[in-house]
Every structure is written in structure tokens, then in C-alpha cells.
Amino acid sequence: xxxxxxxxxxxxxxxxxxxxxxxxxxxxxxxxxxxxxxxxxxxxxxxxxxxxxxxxxxxxxxxxxxxxxxxxxxxxxxxxxxxxxxxxxxxxxxxxxxxxxxxxxxxxxxxxxxxxxxxxxxxxxxxxxxxxxxxxxxxxxxxxxxxxxxxxxxxxxxxxxxxxxxxxxxxxxxxxxxxxxxxxxxxxxxxxxxxxxxxxxxxxxxxxxxxxxxxxxxxxxxxxxxxxxx
Numbered sequence: 120x121x122x123x124x125x126x127x128x129x130x131x132x133x134x135x136x137x138x139x140x141x142x143x144x145x146x147x148x149x150x151x152x153x154x155x156x157x158x159x160x161x162x163x164x165x166x167x168x169x170x171x172x173x174x175x176x177x178x179x180x181x182x183x184x185x186x187x188x189x190x191x192x193x194x195x196x197x198x199x200x201x202x203x204x205x206x207x208x209x210x211x212x213x214x215x216x217x218x219x220x221x222x223x224x225x226x227x228x229x230x231x232x233x234x235x236x237x238x239x240x241x242x243x244x245x246x247x248x249x250x251x252x253x254x255x256x257x258x259x260x261x262x263x264x265x266x267x268x269x270x271x272x273x274x275x276x277x278x279x280x281x282x283x284x285x286x287x288x289x290x291x292x293x294x295x296x297x298x299x300x301x302x303x304x305x306x307x308x309x310x311x312x313x314x315x316x317x318x319x320x321x322x323x324x325x326x327x328x329x330x331x332x333x334x335x336x337x338x339x340x341x342x343x344x345x346x347x348x349x
Contacts, residue, residue, distance in 0.1 A: 174199045205277045208318075209249040210237020211285035212326050213262050218303035219323070220287065222257050224315055225299045232315035235282060235322065236260070238297075250283045258301045259293035262286060269322040269338045280318040280342075284335065317342050 172179050172194035179192040184200050192201040212235060213220040221233045236257040240249040247264045254260050262285035269282045294301050304310075306327050314320040325338045 169201060169203075172197060172199055173201070203277075205274075205279050207240040207246065207249070208237055208278055208280045209240050209246050209253065209283075210235050210281075211250045211254045211262055211264065211283050212268055212322060213254055213258065213260055213285045213287050215287040215290065215303055218305050219309075219326070220258055220260060220292065220301060220303050221309075222294065222298040223300045223302075224297065225294070226297050229315035231299065232313050233310050234315040234319050237280070237282065237319075246281055247283060250281070250285070254285065255295075257295045257298050259291070259295055260301070261288045261291070263288060266335070267337055268335070269318075269325055269340075271318045271321060271339070272341045273318065274341065275343065282318075282322045317344060 169179055169192040171177065175194060175197040177194055177196035179194050179201065181190045182193045183189065184191055184193065192203075193199070194201070220236070222236050223233050224230055236254040237250075238253040238257070240246060241252075244252070246267075251262060251264050254262050265284040265286060267281060268284045269280075271280045273280060290303075292301050309323060311320065314323070321340065321342070322338075329335045
């Protein structure tokens with residue numbers, strides 16, 4: 120079997136995903152036009168692109184492992200099955216009195232647009248620890264992380280976005296390497312047309328609605344449009 124590219128016995132082969140730009144554009148358009156409750160286009164149910172085994176370096180191919188019902192990348196040489204799972208993006212809604220702290224992004228995607236401080240969770244962290252770290256890194260802000268406030272699934276980019284309520288401990292804030300500037304906003308000052316991501320915009324809307332009602336709760340939902348649309 121070595122070097123043959125054949126799958127181990129018991130594995131079912133499936134054709135690999137096409138990797139053309141046209142295919143990616145067509146699939147993305149379907150998601151952008153989707154609505155909550157719509158079934159995702161089938162290409163998004165398949166694994167992310169992978170060519171070589173991270174264990175031995177040989178080529179991988181798509182197949183269904185025994186006892187599984189989803190396609191995985193499988194190495195025919197060493198038999199490793201590569202499982203790919205969604206990534207967690209974790210951040211905060213940092214509050215001082217009646218204001219919320221936002222960061223203006225210094226990196227792509229969405230350079231120059233405003234966002235809540237957030238980023239990918241690291242190994243060995245809890246979600247609350249990741250939220251606190253990202254807030255310090257992007258906004259130079261020390262916070263008391265409080266309750267989980269929003270949990271938004273973004274299936275077409277294989278991510279889950281989680282935002283915690285947080286109380287700013289002081290006003291000693293400063294833009295980190297990934298931020299052009301940081302600023303406290305009252306509700307009427309929020310630059311809604313320049314919000315970087317729909318998960319951020321939705322979380323801010325949840326926050327201001329809850330503040331108006333005096334009842335804060337956990338909000339969940341699904342985002343089916345491009346993350347480049349704030």
C-alpha cells in the first residue's frame with residue numbers, strides 16, 4: 120500500500136472537493152443569500168482542504184472511516200484519520216458606565232472597521248481566559264469577565280463566536296498590534312455602517328436591547344452571511 124494512494128481496508132473513497140475560485144465564489148454566494156433555518160450547501164458539510172498527512176507527510180484523500188458517517192481526510196500510508204472541527208472565536212463586550220469599548224482593526228480581513236475585542240482561543244485556555252487575553256492584547260484593557268452573553272454559530276467558515284459581558288477595571292486602554300485605535304462609544308455613537316463582522320453587530324444589538332429592557336440573558340443564533348459583511 121505504501122505510496123499507492125489507496126485507502127486502508129474498510130474505508131470508502133469519495134471524490135475530493137474542487138478547489139477552483141469559481142467553485143468557492145458560487146458556494147459563498149449561496150451562503151450569503153441563505154436564511155436562518157436554511158440547509159447549508161453540501162460543499163460546506165465536507166472537510167477543509169488538505170493535501171498531506173501531518174503525521175507522515177504522505178498524500179491524503181477523502182474517505183469515510185469505518186463506523187463514521189462523514190468524510191475525513193485519510194492517509195493511505197500510515198492510516199491516520201484527520202478530524203477537523205470548528206474553531207472558537209472568543210471575545211468580550213467591555214463596558215464602562217453606559218459606554219462600550221470597540222477596536223478599529225489594523226489587520227485584514229476588514230482592515231479599518233470596528234469590532235469588539237476577540238480572537239481565536241488558544242490551547243490550554245478556558246473560554247473566559249481567552250476572552251480576557253484577547254481584550255488585553257487588542258485593546259490594552261483589563262476586564263472582569265462576567266457571564267457568557269452571545270453564542271453565534273458561523274458554519275460556512277467553521278467557527279463558533281462567543282462573547283462575554285465584561286466590566287472594564289480602569290480606563291488605561293491602548294491599541295494593541297492588531298488595532299489602529301480603541302474608543303468608548305455610547306449607543307448613539309456606534310458606527311453601525313463600519314462594524315467589521317455580523318457577529319459583532321448582532322452582539323451589540325443584543326446588548327443595547329437587553330440594557331433597555333433591564334434584563335440581560337444569553338443569546339444564541341446562526342449567521343449565514345459572509346463575515347465580510349458587518
